[in-house]
Amino acid sequence: MQDQRFSELRLAGIGRTFGAQAALRDLSLTIRGGEFIALLGPSGCGKSTALNCLAGLLPLTTGSIWLDDRRIDGLPPERRGFGMVFQNYALFPHMTVRDNIAFGLKMRKVPKSELLRRVDDVMRLVRLEDHAGKLPPQLSGGQQQRVAIARAIVYEPPVVLMDEPLSNLDAQLRLAMRTEIRRLHQTLHLTTIYVTHDQVEALSMADRLVVLREGIVQQVGTPDEVYGDPANRYVAGFMGYRNMLELDVARVTGTEAVVTGQGVRFTGRAFGQLETTRAVAAIRPEDIVVEAAGPNQVQVIAEVVEYHGHEMLVEARLPGGDPLFFRTEKRLAPGDATTVSVPTDRVLVYPADTPAALVEEVA
Amino acid sequence: MTVAATPEATAAIAARTGRPSLRHRLAERGIDRVLLLLVPGVLFLVLLFVYPFLYGLQLSFAPEQGGPLSNYQTFFSDPYLRDTIATTMWIGLPAALINVLASVPIAYQMRGRFRGKRTLTTLLVVPITLGTVLTAEGLIQYVGPSGWVNKFLRDFGLVDQPLILIHNYWGVFFSLVITGFPFAFLLVLSYLSGIDPTLEQAAASMGAGWRQRFRYVTLPLLAPGLAITFCLSFVLAFSVFPSANLVGDPSGSTRVIAIAAFHAAFEQYDYSMGSAIAMIMGAVMLAVIALVLGWRSTLYRGATGGKG
Ligand SMILES: Nc1ncnc2c1ncn2[C@@H]1O[C@H](COP(=O)(O)OP(=O)(O)O)[C@@H](O)[C@H]1O
Ligand SMILES: [Mg+2]
Numbered sequence: 220m221q222d223q224r225f226s227e228l229r230l231a232g233i234g235r236t237f238g239a240q241a242a243l244r245d246l247s248l249t250i251r252g253g254e255f256i257a258l259l260g261p262s263g264c265g266k267s268t269a270l271n272c273l274a275g276l277l278p279l280t281t282g283s284i285w286l287d288d289r290r291i292d293g294l295p296p297e298r299r300g301f302g303m304v305f306q307n308y309a310l311f312p313h314m315t316v317r318d319n320i321a322f323g324l325k326m327r328k329v330p331k332s333e334l335l336r337r338v339d340d341v342m343r344l345v346r347l348e349d350h351a352g353k354l355p356p357q358l359s360g361g362q363q364q365r366v367a368i369a370r371a372i373v374y375e376p377p378v379v380l381m382d383e384p385l386s387n388l389d390a391q392l393r394l395a396m397r398t399e400i401r402r403l404h405q406t407l408h409l410t411t412i413y414v415t416h417d418q419v420e421a422l423s424m425a426d427r428l429v430v431l432r433e434g435i436v437q438q439v440g441t442p443d444e445v446y447g448d449p450a451n452r453y454v455a456g457f458m459g460y461r462n463m464l465e466l467d468v469a470r471v472t473g474t475e476a477v478v479t480g481q482g483v484r485f486t487g488r489a490f491g492q493l494e495t496t497r498a499v500a501a502i503r504p505e506d507i508v509v510e511a512a513g514p515n516q517v518q519v520i521a522e523v524v525e526y527h528g529h530e531m532l533v534e535a536r537l538p539g540g541d542p543l544f545f546r547t548e549k550r551l552a553p554g555d556a557t558t559v560s561v562p563t564d565r566v567l568v569y570p571a572d573t574p575a576a577l578v579e580e581v582a
Numbered sequence: 583m584t585v586a587a588t589p590e591a592t593a594a595i596a597a598r599t600g601r602p603s604l605r606h607r608l609a610e611r612g613i614d615r616v617l618l619l620l621v622p623g624v625l626f627l628v629l630l631f632v633y634p635f636l637y638g639l640q641l642s643f644a645p646e647q648g649g650p651l652s653n654y655q656t657f658f659s660d661p662y663l664r665d666t667i668a669t670t671m672w673i674g675l676p677a678a679l680i681n682v683l684a685s686v687p688i689a690y691q692m693r694g695r696f697r698g699k700r701t702l703t704t705l706l707v708v709p710i711t712l713g714t715v716l717t718a719e720g721l722i723q724y725v726g727p728s729g730w731v732n733k734f735l736r737d738f739g740l741v742d743q744p745l746i747l748i749h750n751y752w753g754v755f756f757s758l759v760i761t762g763f764p765f766a767f768l769l770v771l772s773y774l775s776g777i778d779p780t781l782e783q784a785a786a787s788m789g790a791g792w793r794q795r796f797r798y799v800t801l802p803l804l805a806p807g808l809a810i811t812f813c814l815s816f817v818l819a820f821s822v823f824p825s826a827n828l829v830g831d832p833s834g835s836t837r838v839i840a841i842a843a844f845h846a847a848f849e850q851y852d853y854s855m856g857s858a859i860a861m862i863m864g865a866v867m868l869a870v871i872a873l874v875l876g877w878r879s880t881l882y883r884g885a886t887g888g889k890g
Contacts, residue, residue, distance in 0.1 A: 273785075274787055275786075275787075276783050276787070295786065296783070296786040297786045297787075297788075297789045297791050298789075299787075299791055301787060301790060302787065303783075303784065303787040305780050305783070305784055307778075307780060309778065309780040309781050310784075311781060311784075311785075311798075311799060312803070313802050313803060322785070322788050322790070322798070323788035324787055326785075326788055326789035326790045326794060327789055370784075370788065371787075374788070374789070380787075454689070558644050
C-alpha cells in the first residue's frame with residue numbers, strides 16, 4: 220500500500236523523446252499535496268506524454284520524479300498507485316459498473332466488507348447508485364465518465380491523473396462534469412493533475428496552470444497570473460487574446476512600450492526582450508471599450524457583427540486594414556464607423572518572434 | 583443493411599423524376615443492388631458444399647444391402663470402425679488444445695509494436711506454406727529412428743534405444759501441431775490486437791500486475807476468441823488424413839476416422855458406407871463445436887454477470 224499523504228510531488232526536468240522527436244522537454248514542477256494542476260496546450264503539445272510519464276505508462280528519457288524523498292520514476296504503474304482517468308475512459312467492458320469501480324480495491328486485497336462499503340460510498344459520491352449492475356456500454360457518456368472517475372479515486376490514490384476527461388462530452392454535460400470534478404476535489408483533497416486543451420476548463424478548475432507548447436513549458440502560474448499576464452504571445456493567444464497586431468516598436472521605457480503602425484499608436488505593457496523593432500500587441504476582445512474617451516483611441520469600421528446574447532462580437536477594420544475583434548453591448552451594424560479605446564494595462568506587447576525553445580528564460 | 587424507402591419518400595421521388603429508378607423500385611421490395619454481390623458466393627457455396635453434402639447424405643442412407651440405417655448400424659457395432667472416433671478425438675483434441683494454449687503466451691508477448699515483429703510473425707507462420715507432406719518428410723528426417731534428434735540423444739548417452747517418435751501417435755501429433763499452430767497463432771494474435779491496449783494500462787494504473795491484468799482483463803475478453811480458435815483448430819486436426827498415413831500408424835494407433843472413410847469408399851468401393859462415415863465425422867465435429875460454443879456463451883454471461 221502506498222502512503223496516501225505526501226507533501227510534494229516533484230518533477231525534476233522530465234523529458235520524453237520518440238525517436239528523434241521530443242514530445243516533452245525538461246518539465247520541472249513541484250506540486251503540493253492536494254493541489255489541482257492543469258496541463259494546458261493544444262493537441263500534440265505533449266500533455267498526454269507528460270501524464271503517461273507520471274503514471275509510469277511511458278518510461279522517461281530524462282529527469283526524475285519524486286514523491287517527497289522517494290524516487291518513483293523507476294516504478295511500474297501498478298506500484299505507483301496513482302489513479303488515472305483515460306481520455307477514452309478505458310472502462311472494462313465485461314465488468315459491471317460496480318466491478319469496474321471495485322477493481323483497484325480488489326487489486327489491493329481490501330477485505331470484502333470494506334470493499335463493498337467503499338465502492339458504495341464512491342458510487343453515491345458520483346451518483347451512480349442506480350447503475351451499479353450495468354455494463355459500461357449500457358451507460359451514457361456522462362455516466363461512463365463518472366465510472367472512470369470513481370474507479371480512479373476509490374482507492375484514494377495520492378495523485379489522480381486525468382487526460383482530457385471531458386473532451387468526449389457535449390457542451391452542457393461538460394459544464395456539469397466540470398463542476399462535479401471541482402466538487403470532488405474540494406471534498407476529497409486529492410492531488411489532481413488535469414490535462415486539457417480548453418483554457419476555460421483549465422482556468423475555472425485549476426489552482427495552477429502549466430501551459431505547454433511543442434513539449435516545452437511556456438508558463439506556470441495561477442489562473443489569474445496566466446490569464447492576466449501571459450508570459451509570451453503564444454500563451455496570450457491561448458488565453459483569448461484574439462487580437463495580435465504586428466506593429467513597430469516606437470519606444471520602450473521600463474515596463475511601458477509604445478508601438479505604432481496600421482494607423483494606430485498603442486501604449487501598453489512590455490513583456491520579454493523588446494529589442495526587436497517588430498512587436499506584437501495582444502488585446503482581448505472584451506478589453507476594448509467602444510465610444511468612450513480613453514487611452515489608445517482608434518477609429519474602426521465594423522465589418523461583421525455576431526450576435527452573442529447580451530453582447531455582440533464585432534470584427535472591424537483598423538485604418539491600416541487589419542481586423543480588430545471586440546465585444547460590445549452597443550448595437551453596431553456592419554459599415555458603422557466607431558471609436559474604440561483600450562486601457563494601457565490591457566495592451567500586452569511581446570517580441571514578434573517567440574520560438575518555443577527560447578521561451579523558458581522569459582517564463 | 584438495406585433501408586427500405588417509405589412509400590411517401592418513393593412517391594416523392596417518383597413525382598420528381600417521373601418514374602422511380604430501378605434502384606428505388608428494388609429498394610422498395612427490400613432489395614439492394616449490393617446484395618447482388620452475394621450471388622457468386624452463394625452459387626459457389628451451393629455447388630461446392632450444399633450439393634455434395636446432400637448427395638452424400640442421401641447416399642449414406644442407400645446402402646448396397648440392408649435397410650436405410652444399416653451403414654450406421656454397421657459403423658457403431660463394429661469396434662474397428664467405431665473406435666476410430668475415439669482415436670481421432672485422442673489425437674485431435676490435445677493437438678487443438680496445445681495449438682491454442684501455445685499461441686496465447688506467444689501472441690500475448692507479441693501484441694505490442696516492436697522491432698522485428700514482422701520477421702518473427704513470418705517465421706512463426708511459415709509452416710503453413712509447408713503442407714502436410716513436406717512436414718511429414720521433415721519429421722522423418724528430424725525425429726525418425728536415424729534422425730537428428732535420436733542421433734543427438736544417443737551420442738550424449740541419454741537413451742540406449744532410439745525414441746520412437748514417428749509411425750505412431752506422436753508422429754501425427756507433432757505434424758498436427760506444426761501445421762496447426764500457425765493458424766491458431768494468427769487468429770489469437772488478431773483477437774488480441776482487437777483488445778484496446780488502454781484497458782491493460784488502466785488495470786496497471788489501478789494496481790494490477792501483469793498476471794492480474796491478464797487474468798481479469800485480457801483473458802476474459804480473449805476467451806470468446808479462444809473458443810473460436812479452438813473450434814477451427816479442432817476441425818483441422820479432426821480431419822487429419824495425410825499425416826496419419828505418412829507419419830502415423832494408419833492401421834493401428836492412428837487409424838483415424840478419415841482413414842476409415844477413405845478405406846470404405848476407395849478400397850472397398852462402398853461409396854454408401856464411405857458417405858455414412860463422412861456424415862458421422864461431420865456430426866462429431868459439430869457436436870464438439872456446439873459444446874465449445876455452448877461453453878463460450880456461458881462464459882460471456884459469467885463475465886458480464888459480475889464477480890467479487
Ligand atoms: N507512441 C508514440 N510514438 C511516436 N510519437 C508519439 C507517440 N506518442 C506521442 N507521440 C508524439 O508526441 C507528441 C505529443 O503527443 P501527446 O502527448 O499525445 O500530445 P497531446 O496529448 O498534448 O495531444 C505528438 O507530436 C505525437 O505525435
Ligand atoms: Mg492527448
